[in-house]
């Protein structure tokens with residue numbers, strides 16, 4: 420079939436409109452780094468940036484604000500605290516858990532953390548953990564919180580309504596609890612020092628769909644709404660926010676908590692969190708950034724690069 424010039428023009432316009440629509444749909448929110456605030460520092464405590472990012476870009480990101488570098492047992496590509504300690508730009512403040520990164524005239528801070536997540540239950544984060552806990556020993560997240568406290572770390576429940584799905588989507592929204600599960604869940608939330616009530620990754624990929632089981636893997640914004648409600652029922656908890664950045668550096672510091680920026684060390688951070696001396700900043704990530712973070716092969720620059728750090 421031969422296209423006339425007019426048909427060719429119309430088809431070209433249709434393709435351009437469809438591409439523009441898809442682009443707008445996927446880039447649905449303008450992702451911005453949290454703004455600076457006087458005497459406060461944005462602290463994105465739950466982050467998994469990739470170690471395959473360019474070293475200059477890693478340093479540029481980490482020399483801003485405070486970043487929790489969150490290790491998970493199941494992923495070797497995520498950047499961890501240990502990978503930074505030999506860099507000339509790094510200076511240790513609290514041995515093995517907290518340090519600063521100075522680069523291009525800016526200084527930021529990094530905190531070692533771990534998310535215990537490869538299990539069929541709620542994810543728990545250990546902040547300031549000198550040693551990582553072995554996931555197989557802490558299948559019950561309440562046991563993990565107990566151990567985290569015993570060792571003097573901070574325990575946070577991450578995205579309380581999202582758990583592993585152990586399928587192609589990796590995560591799913593919890594729609595219901597049995598009575599026993601609910602009792603254990605509330606007990607866990609009461610034991611932890613804080614609850615993450617805003618997670619930048621809890622977004623809707625297809626907001627106009629719902630109902631079928633597949634959509635509790637694709638539409639997860641509801642998880643943040645449920646967590647907001649949960650926190651109103653828990654005395655002594657304020658609720659935190661984090662980006663839960665996956666691989667992409669652009670996601671780091673889009674959410675977090677503002678902490679006082681004086682005399683930063685692990686004990687000060689612990690004190691600020693325990694005494695609720697922080698302000699929450701919420702910034703969802705875009706659908707496209709979510710997809711790149713969840714499926715790293717979508718970002719070929721990262722996917723095919725050998726580790727840069």
Ligand SMILES: [Zn+2]
Nearest residue numbers: 465467534663
């Ligand atoms: Zn995470």
